[in-house]
Amino acid sequence: MNALPWWKNLSVLRKIVQLFSFVFLVYGSGVVGFYAADKLSKAFPALACAYDTKTADYCVLIPLQHQLGHLLGPAIKAGAVGLMTLIPLLTTLGTFLLLFVLLNKAFCGWVCPLGSFQELLGLIGQKLGLRRRESLGDGAVDRIRPVKWLMLGGLVVVFPLLSGLGFVDHALGDPFCKICPSRIMTTLFTGHVNQLYLDTSSPTYMVLSILGDTLFGMILALGLTLRQPFCRICPMLAMHAIFKKIGLVRLVKNYTPRCEKCGLCAKACPMDIREIHTSQEKDILFPDCTLCGRCVEFCPDKGVMAMKYAVIPIKVSDPQYFKHRNKAQKSWENANLIAWLSRGKAKTAKAS
Amino acid sequence: MMMRLLPLPLLLVLTTVNAQAAMHWESVPHKVTMAHIRSAPQMFRLEDGTGASARLMQPDLAVHPLPLAGDGRVTIKPDGKEYFHVLIAERDTPSGHESAIRYFHLFGRPTGVSPERVTDARKTALEIVPDPLPREHWSYLSNHSFEFVLRFNGKPLADHPVTLTTSNGTELTLKSDANGRVRLTFPDDFPEVHPGFMHNKPAGFTLRLAHVSQGKRYLTTLAGDYRTDPAHWQSFYGGVLVAGGGVLLGGFLGWRLRRRGASGKGRMK
Ligand code: SF4
Ligand code: SF4
Numbered sequence: 001m002n003a004l005p006w007w008k009n010l011s012v013l014r015k016i017v018q019l020f021s022f023v024f025l026v027y028g029s030g031v032v033g034f035y036a037a038d039k040l041s042k043a044f045p046a047l048a049c050a051y052d053t054k055t056a057d058y059c060v061l062i063p064l065q066h067q068l069g070h071l072l073g074p075a076i077k078a079g080a081v082g083l084m085t086l087i088p089l090l091t092t093l094g095t096f097l098l099l100f101v102l103l104n105k106a107f108c109g110w111v112c113p114l115g116s117f118q119e120l121l122g123l124i125g126q127k128l129g130l131r132r133r134e135s136l137g138d139g140a141v142d143r144i145r146p147v148k149w150l151m152l153g154g155l156v157v158v159f160p161l162l163s164g165l166g167f168v169d170h171a172l173g174d175p176f177c178k179i180c181p182s183r184i185m186t187t188l189f190t191g192h193v194n195q196l197y198l199d200t201s202s203p204t205y206m207v208l209s210i211l212g213d214t215l216f217g218m219i220l221a222l223g224l225t226l227r228q229p230f231c232r233i234c235p236m237l238a239m240h241a242i243f244k245k246i247g248l249v250r251l252v253k254n255y256t257p258r259c260e261k262c263g264l265c266a267k268a269c270p271m272d273i274r275e276i277h278t279s280q281e282k283d284i285l286f287p288d289c290t291l292c293g294r295c296v297e298f299c300p301d302k303g304v305m306a307m308k309y310a311v312i313p314i315k316v317s318d319p320q321y322f323k324h325r326n327k328a329q330k331s332w333e334n335a336n337l338i339a340w341l342s343r344g345k346a347k348t349a350k351a352s
Numbered sequence: 353m354m355m356r357l358l359p360l361p362l363l364l365v366l367t368t369v370n371a372q373a374a375m376h377w378e379s380v381p382h383k384v385t386m387a388h389i390r391s392a393p394q395m396f397r398l399e400d401g402t403g404a405s406a407r408l409m410q411p412d413l414a415v416h417p418l419p420l421a422g423d424g425r426v427t428i429k430p431d432g433k434e435y436f437h438v439l440i441a442e443r444d445t446p447s448g449h450e451s452a453i454r455y456f457h458l459f460g461r462p463t464g465v466s467p468e469r470v471t472d473a474r475k476t477a478l479e480i481v482p483d484p485l486p487r488e489h490w491s492y493l494s495n496h497s498f499e500f501v502l503r504f505n506g507k508p509l510a511d512h513p514v515t516l517t518t519s520n521g522t523e524l525t526l527k528s529d530a531n532g533r534v535r536l537t538f539p540d541d542f543p544e545v546h547p548g549f550m551h552n553k554p555a556g557f558t559l560r561l562a563h564v565s566q567g568k569r570y571l572t573t574l575a576g577d578y579r580t581d582p583a584h585w586q587s588f589y590g591g592v593l594v595a596g597g598g599v600l601l602g603g604f605l606g607w608r609l610r611r612r613g614a615s616g617k618g619r620m621k
């Protein structure tokens with residue numbers, strides 16, 4: 001019997017929050033309103049997509065790309081950068097920061113529809129009994145880590161700005177949106193197939209649509225066997241990393257020499273942040289963290305790891321919790337199609 | 353930004369009746385550079401509007417009189433209020449009353465008032481209400497369905513005909529349902545289609561609604577622009593094929609990762 005009631009299991013609570021957030025962000029226009037003017041913030045710190053007709057909010061990346069490409073770039077070109085150019089950009093960043101302070105990187109681990117979708121894929125893969133490669137090797141992780149910065153710098157900032165300055169094709173005015181998997185995923189979830197397309201109007205549009213569709217397809221397959229494949233290269237993850245110091249949700253560690261022999265926290269981390277194991281610092285909110293809290297759950301040592309809201313502890317590592325949580329995890333993982341089929345086979349063999 | 357909705361059952365009825373000319377607003381095309389897109393004024397002309405008076409409803413529901421030039425032109429400069437503005441023209445005729453409405457978008461600062469209140473606000477006795485308008489920065493598209501509500505003195509007009517005419521030459525008559533709602537699929541009637549959203553000029557449309565009440569004849573129009581369906585250069589099946597390739601690639605990568613990691617470290621049970 002699972003001795004851990006569901007309401008004490010942080011992962012279960014997180015899944016419930018993710019489900020509510022997903023439904024609200026993907027279908028919430030009925031609550032907040034249909035028009036852009038009605039949306040919650042129009043600079044949301046997770047990939048709630050503007051292309052979704054039923055969305056409750058827009059992610060911050062779309063106004064950023066458009067304001068850099070349609071406003072700042074042309075203004076720089078015309079030599080007329082003034083307050084009117086900067087105010088929309090500052091409003092976008094200011095709104096993003098106001099929200100971001102509240103939940104910090106937990107917008108990824110608890111709220112983002114694409115983050116939740118990837119976890120759903122992982123759940124499907126696990127329930128099918130597919131052999132999963134949960135963690136990537138250190139070399140692969142190190143090679144992948146800079147990609148998110150290239151995505152943010154290149155696709156969200158530089159190309160839109162260059163397009164506004166007239167140096168590159170207009171099609172590169174919002175290149176991240178053109179390849180963003182959340183655009184395809186959220187619109188498909190609302191029953192619209194209009195964002196899954198091959199665009200033949202120009203070579204640039206064609207390349208962007210091929211990249212976007214391929215990336216989406218890759219996530220569908222990789223997500224079944226690898227945890228959070230897109231999050232690892234997501235520009236929002238990089239944007240969060242810039243401001244992570246000002247967020248109220250914190251991840252802290254009281255290093256003990258016992259940590260050396262353990263490392264369960266790093267194994268539990270879906271983003272393969274091995275530094276949470278080796279770090280001797282208090283602040284262990286690393287750039288790739290999504291504040292999912294699994295490391296705290298799977299730390300077997302009392303009080304060594306904690307997730308806090310400002311100074312208030314939300315979850316502190318505890319050996320009793322670890323014991324029950326670990327047991328619950330094992331029985332959860334054992335319940336899958338392949339295991340069920342092989343149990344069935346074994347029973348039949350025994351009976352005959 | 354644009355949208356393409358799933359094709360929905362057509363409610364269009366082809367008609368042979370010629371929509372008579374009626375007072376309506378048309379946009380006057382003029383070149384706007386990207387650098388001035390937020391500060392550029394917008395120009396419109398009231399067609400067949402002799403004797404009419406005009407006013408402008410702003411996104412915060414404030415209404416101001418709008419002086420018309422001799423040829424019916426008006427130039428609207430950004431007033432600092434973001435989102436939908438409404439041009440309204442009205443005149444009394446010997447047999448009744450005529451009105452013309454057009455919605456358009458201006459940049460500025462948000463007013464905190466939902467555009468839903470702008471479309472809901474009663475502007476004339478007889479009115480065609482977009483429900484909803486295409487979201488800010490989106491547009492009406494050919495082959496796509498959009499809904500309108502026919503209203504007289506604030507109440508829906510059930511089973512009532514409304515006529516669509518487009519600058520591409522299409523004329524259609526549609527009928528409202530029991531709730532006064534009309535679902536219009538814009539015709540794909542562009543004589544020439546060039547690949548790319550920006551390479552196709554929008555076409556104009558006018559919806560025309562007539563109603564007789566207590567011996568008075570009311571006539572109203574709602575005008576706007578619609579654009580070419582991007583499905584002309586965006587193939588869904590092509591997209592599915594490419595995404596399928598992505599699935600294979602992702603599957604292969606996943607398989608390789610698992611093979612490499614089968615005995616490697618860091619594999620979580
Ligand atoms: S396409 Fe992606 S980046 Fe663009 S608005 Fe949608 S979620 Fe944001
Ligand atoms: S990193 Fe993942 S969870 Fe965070 S915004 Fe990107 S897709 Fe969403």
